Amino acid sequence: MPLFDTHRALLDGALDALTTRGHWTPFPESPSPKVYGETGQADGQAAVTALLGKDFPLQQPGERGRVATERSPYGVALDVRYPDCDVQALVAAAQAAEPAWQALGARGRVGVLLEALVRIHRRSHEIAHAVMLTTGQGPMMAFQAGGPHAQDRALEAIAYAWKAMADVPGQALWDKPQGKNPPLVMQKHYEIVGRGVALVIGCATFPTWNTYPGLFAALATGNPVIVKPHPNAVLPAAISVGILRDVLAEQGLDPDTVTLALTPRAEDTQALATHSAVASIDFTGSNQFGRWLIDNARQARVYAEMAGVNTVIIESTDQYAALLRNLAFTLSLYSGQMCTTTQNILIPRGGIATDQGHKSFEQVGADLAAAVDELASNPRVATAVLGAVCSPDTVDRIRKAAGQGRVVLASRTLPHPEYATAQVHTPQIIALDQADSAIYGLECFGPVSYLVATDSGAASLQVAEATLRAHGALTLGVYSTDRAYIDQAVALGRRTRVALSINLTQGVFVNQSAAFSDYHATGGNPAANASYTSLAFVADRFVVVQRREHVAPPAPAQATPAAR
Numbered sequence: 316m317p318l319f320d321t322h323r324a325l326l327d328g329a330l331d332a333l334t335t336r337g338h339w340t341p342f343p344e345s346p347s348p349k350v351y352g353e354t355g356q357a358d359g360q361a362a363v364t365a366l367l368g369k370d371f372p373l374q375q376p377g378e379r380g381r382v383a384t385e386r387s388p389y390g391v392a393l394d395v396r397y398p399d400c401d402v403q404a405l406v407a408a409a410q411a412a413e414p415a416w417q418a419l420g421a422r423g424r425v426g427v428l429l430e431a432l433v434r435i436h437r438r439s440h441e442i443a444h445a446v447m448l449t450t451g452q453g454p455m456m457a458f459q460a461g462g463p464h465a466q467d468r469a470l471e472a473i474a475y476a477w478k479a480m481a482d483v484p485g486q487a488l489w490d491k492p493q494g495k496n497p498p499l500v501m502q503k504h505y506e507i508v509g510r511g512v513a514l515v516i517g518c519a520t521f522p523t524w525n526t527y528p529g530l531f532a533a534l535a536t537g538n539p540v541i542v543k544p545h546p547n548a549v550l551p552a553a554i555s556v557g558i559l560r561d562v563l564a565e566q567g568l569d570p571d572t573v574t575l576a577l578t579p580r581a582e583d584t585q586a587l588a589t590h591s592a593v594a595s596i597d598f599t600g601s602n603q604f605g606r607w608l609i610d611n612a613r614q615a616r617v618y619a620e621m622a623g624v625n626t627v628i629i630e631s632t633d634q635y636a637a638l639l640r641n642l643a644f645t646l647s648l649y650s651g652q653m654c655t656t657t658q659n660i661l662i663p664r665g666g667i668a669t670d671q672g673h674k675s676f677e678q679v680g681a682d683l684a685a686a687v688d689e690l691a692s693n694p695r696v697a698t699a700v701l702g703a704v705c706s707p708d709t710v711d712r713i714r715k716a717a718g719q720g721r722v723v724l725a726s727r728t729l730p731h732p733e734y735a736t737a738q739v740h741t742p743q744i745i746a747l748d749q750a751d752s753a754i755y756g757l758e759c760f761g762p763v764s765y766l767v768a769t770d771s772g773a774a775s776l777q778v779a780e781a782t783l784r785a786h787g788a789l790t791l792g793v794y795s796t797d798r799a800y801i802d803q804a805v806a807l808g809r810r811t812r813v814a815l816s817i818n819l820t821q822g823v824f825v826n827q828s829a830a831f832s833d834y835h836a837t838g839g840n841p842a843a844n845a846s847y848t849s850l851a852f853v854a855d856r857f858v859v860v861q862r863r864e865h866v867a868p869p870a871p872a873q874a875t876p877a878a879r
Contacts, residue, residue: 468847543587
């Protein structure tokens with residue numbers, strides 16, 4: 316049975332979910348042994364352990380040697396050695412693989428990718444452990460975000476790609492009447508053709524969740540892909556690339572349709588990004604390199620998710636305790652190292668009305684600090700939520716932020732119950748004034764948040780708009796009991812093209828995004844020029860090449876005698 320038919324139910328489920336946009340997933344987020352097997356977790360960890368200190372089993376063209384670049388935030392010695400391949404050799408191999416991948420057609424490609432995705436899912440525990448060790452995510456988050464949730468996003472991209480390609484008919488008979496003369500008749504054929512070699516550049520914090528959408532969208536639409544992982548988060552990407560290559564080889568296709576590009580030389584990455592054969596680039600990371608790609612990789616379509624200043628506005632609430640718990644978890648999850656984590660919390664300096672009475676600006680800050688401290692009071696729970704800080708640069712930002720305003724909550728280090736040298740830092744909260752836009756107007760990535768005292772609730776909306784217009788954001792939140800004020804926040808989100816969350820007090824957090832329902836980024840503000848996942852994210856990755864030729868007009872139908 317062709318792979319497309321084997322996995323048709325999975326594709327149909329995804330297509331239906333994209334239409335209804337309710338809760339749906341084929342990949343359970345609970346690491347339950349009932350779902351993933353009694354030994355699933357142990358087997359996954361053992362598989363990763365077996366790779367440490369060795370050459371990763373990946374054979375690619377143009378290999379010049381092996382490099383090990385990863386440093387675990389948990390202090391685990393990784394020392395996995397990956398192939399360092401010549402850039403031109405990888406591009407040439409991708410171009411050589413392209414015709415067969417193109418000839419497979421939309422059904423064939425989607426079938427292969429669905430098979431690969433199912434196999435990736437089977438190895439969720441292995442990939443999750445690789446994500447945890449390389450990024451510093453806590454084990455549960457590494458499993459969910461690095462495993463099933465990332466797989467959801469991959470399936471979403473495949474489904475949108477199929478949706479876009481299915482709108483293009485394979486052929487048509489064009490029959491134009493010419494009055495008394497014979498009609499003009501042409502046979503027309505339409506072929507979906509990928510734009511060319513795709514480059515997918517991964518990030519240090521979410522090496523599967525942020526990589527899979529571009530990877531699978533590009534492949535589905537007929538493009539060979541070169542995956543350039545972040546040097547500190549290679550292993551999850553390498554495992555994923557290896558699975559894809561295995562499936563390709565089993566189907567008689569060139570495994571170099573997907574390759575891994577890891578190089579310690581910045582000039583190699585730049586040469587790859589600006590190569591004339593590279594037609595698209597997916598990037599998640601800093602503004603600096605994102606802007607460089609947009610400015611210099613002019614030959615490619617660049618899908619970039621960069622830095623933004625995520626904001627929450629607190630105007631009033633009728634669930635004060637729940638608001639504090641929700642925000643405390645939001646600020647603590649993965650030590651604020653998420654592109655969606657709130658940085659600026661705007662509160663009128665005169666305070667807010669709550670179900671517990673009026674709360675001053677200072678009291679809100681103290682209560683939020685207490686809620687974060689309560690979460691961090693149990694080291695085992697805290698370390699599971701916080702994970703470890705991924706980069707020394709983030710630790711440096713925590714230190715510098717302490718001198719920028721009044722410290723409401725100082726960051727402190729916590730011991731990890733399993734990893735003695737893990738870099739665990741609690742969130743830091745700094746109080747600023749509305750006039751301090753030079754500080755809160757820039758992204759401070761990591762567990763640093765600013766409580767900004769604004770002149771009023773109306774001023775909070777104005778401050779948010781100015782910041783969002785200048786720097787963009789992936790998330791915006793508002794807390795208010797005033798429907799008219801909420802309507803103003805809705806209009807603000809529309810004007811600045813930022814997704815809005817309203818009065819989150821339960822088990823959903825502003826920095827979480829659900830595939831098949833939530834659009835991650837809008838693509839309409841400076842923080843990102845694309846969205847995970849909309850039709851626009853995939854539809855421009857291919858072109859339609861047509862051919863046409865004259866054919867003889869169809870023979871006229873034979874007249875039949877009238878019935879008597």
